[in-house]
Amino acid sequence: MLLSWAIFGDRIGTAQLAGAALIIAGIVCLALSETNGEKPPA
Amino acid sequence: MSTTVVTLWLLNILLDTFGQLSFKAAAAGPDLGEGLARWRAMARRPWIWCGIGCYVGEFLIWAAFLSLVTLSEGVLLGSINIVVIMIAGRFLFDEKFSPLRTLGILLVTAGVAVVGWPDAPLLSDRVSGAGLLRYVRADLLQADRQSCDAAGIESGLDPAPAVDAVGVLRDRLLHRRVPDLDDLARTRADRAGVRRLAPWKSSA
Numbered sequence: 001m002l003l004s005w006a007i008f009g010d011r012i013g014t015a016q017l018a019g020a021a022l023i024i025a026g027i028v029c030l031a032l033s034e035t036n037g038e039k040p041p042a
Numbered sequence: 043m044s045t046t047v048v049t050l051w052l053l054n055i056l057l058d059t060f061g062q063l064s065f066k067a068a069a070a071g072p073d074l075g076e077g078l079a080r081w082r083a084m085a086r087r088p089w090i091w092c093g094i095g096c097y098v099g100e101f102l103i104w105a106a107f108l109s110l111v112t113l114s115e116g117v118l119l120g121s122i123n124i125v126v127i128m129i130a131g132r133f134l135f136d137e138k139f140s141p142l143r144t145l146g147i148l149l150v151t152a153g154v155a156v157v158g159w160p161d162a163p164l165l166s167d168r169v170s171g172a173g174l175l176r177y178v179r180a181d182l183l184q185a186d187r188q189s190c191d192a193a194g195i196e197s198g199l200d201p202a203p204a205v206d207a208v209g210v211l212r213d214r215l216l217h218r219r220v221p222d223l224d225d226l227a228r229t230r231a232d233r234a235g236v237r238r239l240a241p242w243k244s245s246a
Contacts, residue, residue: 001118008113015156019153019155019157019158020157023118023121026146026153027121027150029142033140
């Protein structure tokens, strides 16, 4: 998203910023669930 | 989002999900051997070719999708693929969800919903001035009505050309062109709007 803003001049909306923040937070959670070696419930 | 965009988006999700599941089906199994032998065994499985076919199709759909939305928006909307694939993996490959993983899925879904929400407020509208132009248009229409009422004549101002004028200006602003009100007269639809606005302008 940042590159498309820098290279293609895409306009970044508030909804996009909020959505990106939520998506990144979600991906961080997914990554943490892996790196912490969290055992999923059987 | 238009119907075409939504259709392409859904097709992309479908192809990406099916492709990922096909790759997983091709790669799963302890009887595939190790090293090069494993790759050969995978190449003999139809699933791997099914996955490659899905990815080729997805590439074409994605290119069409990106021709209709901005890259930044498309990439964010494409994040939902993660969620769909994980849910499919849960049912087809019995991959379990931990609480943290579930939270991650919910956050990603919420993020995509925010980006794809119809008529979501866009910062770009404010930056480009399109949001402001909507108010300008409303003001112009109201002023025209008032001036015509005062003069005792029928307004006759069709809102449609004014809407087009806003669209023209918005497009130009989005393409980083300096807005020029005289440009409005250069399009047929706008010309009609400006002519009708002339009595209001001269009386002001």
